[in-house]
Amino acid sequence: MMEYPSKLIERAVGEIAKLPGIGKKTALRLVLHLVKENEQTSHALAEALVAMRTGIKFCRKCFNICDDEVCFICASHRRNQGLICVVEESKDVMAIENTGQYNGLYHVLGGVISPIQGIGPSQLQMESLIMRAEQAGEIILALSSTMEGDTTAFYIHKKLSHLPVRVSSIARGIPVGGELEYADEITLGRSITARTVYSIQEF
């Protein structure tokens, strides 16, 4: 094992290496970079992280990350209020917004149903979605095209089947097994416009 010249370095490397996709070697490189920079650089980074984590809020309508009670998308009068796009995470909202192809609202589930990880509908923003769906004209499901994503789509479709709302899914133009965040803008944009309406036979 790598022996560190300082306990302070070791601790900082340990904390950074807890982040996903960052190993001890990369963490060490980042720490040694901060040692070379002035103290203000480390302070600004630390301050931004703490301010972000303690100050961050979730929109009480769509559960997207935001700075206020309601996110800027839900607060906008220019948005089609009858259209709700259901996504797993805030990063998916950002990815779809980035396409410039969508003018409705969102609903951030906070994940997908995953029996292996012990995540059921009650751990997700599912009740609030069903309540919102009563007022909506169409629900677009923009979930990852994985087993868990498909399970979640099926669950939502069944839960909404007694409502007059139309339930659609983004087109399977994005690679099967892929995650939304890595899709290119054109593919993702097209998958929004060419969404397909669910028929029960599909399942």
Add this chain to the structure above:
Amino acid sequence: MMEYPSKLIERAVGEIAKLPGIGKKTALRLVLHLVKENEQTSHALAEALVAMRTGIKFCRKCFNICDDEVCFICASHRRNQGLICVVEESKDVMAIENTGQYNGLYHVLGGVISPIQGIGPSQLQMESLIMRAEQAGEIILALSSTMEGDTTAFYIHKKLSHLPVRVSSIARGIPVGGELEYADEITLGRSITARTVYSIQEF
């Protein structure tokens, strides 16, 4: 450009993306990971960074990163006090220590001579090296095998030519143009044991 759902997110992404090798997309992924984790995770990370940066010291003998006035290598009585290995950065000390092939002391220059970047001998720990060399039996140069590394090696060799000290270089087993930190342990270890004594004709 990517539109962020929160100013706090945007600021945190901006600070993280200042780190070398981390772009805005990776920074966003890390920030959203911290949002999912509890507040304590962000606090521990921020605290470790600030404690590291404000508390870090440099050994007054060899200028390696350390927690005290003198690093644990310089403070050790088991080390060969007559052997000094000259490196660019603290990470190079860690890399050589990791081989388990070296039992002498170190001297961390803090970089290499680079006219393009405006780094001359006076910005490096060069005077202190020359003073230490007067007491040493051998100086091993373990600098990157780049133009700047070779220039620095040549400079040190000339500066020490009037002293009885032997000046050697680690074997050029490491790839030309490569940096020490990415060399594997076996190659780096062999380059220490098979170091070559400088003859003036080499330059």
